[in-house]
Amino acid sequence: MTERFLFADEAGCFTFKREQNVSRYFMLCTVTTSDLQAATSLHELRRKLIWDGVELGDFFHATVEKQAVRDRVFETMLQHDFEVQVTICEKSKAQPQVRRDKARFYQYAWFYHFRYGIAPYIPEDTDLLVTAASLGTKKEKLSFTNCLSDVMGQTVRKARWAVDFRPSATDCCLQIADYCAWAIQRKWERGDTRSYDMIKAKITYEYDLWKHGAKHHY
Template identity: 60%
Template sequence: MSKKYLFSDEAGCFTFNRNPNVSKYFIICTITLSDLAVAADLVKLRREMIWDGSPIGDYFHATVDKQEVRDRVYEEILKHDVRIQATICEKAKAQPHVATSKAEFYKRPWYYTLRYGIAPHVSAGDELLVTAASIGKNND
């Protein structure tokens, strides 16, 4: 029996038309860890980069960080035992009954993520602490 930590975030909206600025995909990405040592190491890296005068913002974020910062962050993450999994759903391929409501659609990718992406890597008796990002107001 072991303790594992799972963090998740989502990308894409719940709109099912092909208008401009509407996402084509809905994505759930998870990272599973057996310990949280990576968090302490990323804090340490951040402090080192501040002392070095590296171009970092208030926090690490791949969409805004410069390539040199991203490279060092990923290098640090790869030193740890992490499992990254993404469930990518092309919204145009959703069955009509699934696209009838946000709730009906939303539960499907999560089911597939947990059933096929996470469950095979969690043993009976393991404890799993799940931290999921909240759905923002802009996801409509």
């Protein structure tokens, strides 16, 4: 039996309107690997940075880090074997029934992400543990967990699987997913490819879900 780990994070928000500080895209980013040594390396990096007198938060979080820290995190994590998949949803193209609530939209993004970006590459004799970054309230977390479990049941029928939601602070591999999501978001939202170019060789699936859609609903 092959053991495979998938770590997921999102970039963008669930706000469906055009205004300042609202993302154009919602992105679902996953990191898949059979080797968890990258997490150990990030723990070691944190200790080194502390000894060097670098000011750090509770965990590595790309949005708030100084660039010098980001560079060290990228350098460390890219020494390890993992693959990145991302599904990009241009929110204004989402039909009203798709975005009627957060859970519906979340499940929709996950379904297409798994159906085309993940499931076809999971062998039958695989144990797949999906760890996703917690988001929303306790009630929303339960709803998102149910959504993801439903998607897994539909798309990964032949492999054994389990789902875990936890805060990014608790798992360095979730922090890797956060860094990858941030780098890809910078490219799509701002045209800034500096960090994206660093992880580009790791990306095996990058799909704009509504690329061919012409209608914007807001």
